[in-house]
Amino acid sequence: MKIVKVEPIWLRVKPFNEPCEWGEDAFILKIHTDNNLYGIGESDSAAAVLKMMFEQPSTHGSCRNLSEILLGQDPRNIKKIMDDLLEGSAYYGYSGALICALSAINIALYDLLGKIYGVSVAVLLGGKRKDYLNAYATFIPSQDLKANAVKAKHLKSEGFKLLKFGGAGFGSNALSDKEIIQGIREAVGDEVKLSIDLVGLWKNFSYARERFLDIKEYNLEWIEEPVGMNNVCDYARLSEHLPCKITGGEGFYTQNEFENFIKKSKVSIVQPDITRCGGFDTMVEVEKLSLKYGCDLVPHGFSTGILLAATVQFLASSKHCDLIECSQSTSALYTHLVKNLIPCKDGIIAIEDVVGIGVELNEELIKQYRIDIKI
Ligand SMILES: [Mg+2]
Structure with a gap:
């Protein structure tokens, strides 16, 4: 089993010329596997900045694109993946936005692991x-x-x-x-x-x-x-x-x-x-x-x-x-x-008995508020 696709998603309700006050933008993450499962994560942080960490070209071994580190990995190896992410992102600095991005990944991987084994993350x-x-x-x-x-x-x-x-x-x-x-x-x-x-x-x-x-x-x-x-x-x-x-x-x-x-x-x-x-x-x-x-x-x-x-x-x-x-x-x-x-x-x-974190996303709403700006 391996990770085949990473989707960093920036959602924003308000236009760019209006401030987002509370909860009107969000960064969510989907990590997909080759057996058609995906895990869902989130970080309550600077959404556009986090998205960039998954999309910027890698420069060297300590400043890598986070998606690149995830792709091809067996999603069941969470601790190894988190270690690889830290090693490959040292130049981002081990705090702030980087750890927010890693939080979204960690949540998505646990959600995925729950789906793989059919159990809740609590289990x-x-x-x-x-x-x-x-x-x-x-x-x-x-x-x-x-x-x-x-x-x-x-x-x-x-x-x-x-x-x-x-x-x-x-x-x-x-x-x-x-x-x-x-x-x-x-x-x-x-x-x-x-x-x-x-x-x-x-x-x-x-x-x-x-x-x-x-x-x-x-x-x-x-x-x-x-x-x-x-x-x-x-x-x-x-x-x-x-x-x-x-x-x-x-x-x-x-x-x-x-x-x-x-x-x-x-x-x-x-x-x-x-x-x-x-x-x-x-x-x-x-x-x-x-x-x-x-x-x-x-x-x-x-x-x-x-x-x-x-x-x-x-x-x-x-x-x-x-x-x-x-x-x-x-x-x-x-x-x-x-x-x-x-x-x-x-x-x-x-607390219901769910699989993973038990979340079902509203794809129509994601389509409506998704911001896709690429570098
Ligand atoms: Mg507070």
Whole structure:
């Protein structure tokens, strides 16, 4: 059995002269074999940049076209293939966009392996340990406080016990941030937990502590990425001094980066994104690190139904992790790219017995939004 075709696919809903805000572009990957199977992967990253890594001409042995490394390989040899990819891409740099591309490959290879053997990826990772996951809902808050209240009440009525909000500049204006938190807390009452995501906008320890004191009364469950991801000393001071969980990690890649971050930042929750960190293999290693250093792991996930399905398979096999992020994006790439998008009911995601990651793609939507620019 061998890999005969690699399809890097850039999807974009918006025209180039309009910004993609959240989830309106995506990078997905199909890896095809000579027995007519294909695996599906994704990376939530700079889609056009990743596509180029699969299409650019190789220059030398450490700067190779990623498709070229994959073609002809036996897809069952995942560890060997990942080693070959790292060796052939050293000049890309072992972080950032390269690891995002390798994440998509890793997910697609595990999906393919599941299809070859007729089992779920959870089985390949050691077996399914649970039938349900607790889900929390993430949304982007508006400056319209009434709209936030309607949304938060709706999510509460759908059964979510934890809501998180952030993005669209939330974190950059202390006064309006406080009004947004207050409005949402009043809308859902005390029985729903709330978390906020600052996307690093609270600058440093002193500023973050002041902002926290402003909003302490709203009893937040966690504060995500209060400061820039590389400000690990600020993370450590906040983790030690604030009576609230500090979380982060969605922007890190590889086991080494996660070990450095978890150890130094002292976060309560680490949040790797399976489509960026290195795929299933790295998620498994980050779970081990979370146990070693005493923090929880709650995966980051705010992209398409491929990411959601892959994250479900990782969590299904995990001994310690059972909380999953449930995007409230209205982008067609979240709602319709995957025909069988995993549903969330009463704040719970049921883990079905699937093959691979269990995703069926909407080929019509892919045709509609596919960007094919070749060099
Ligand atoms: Mg985040």
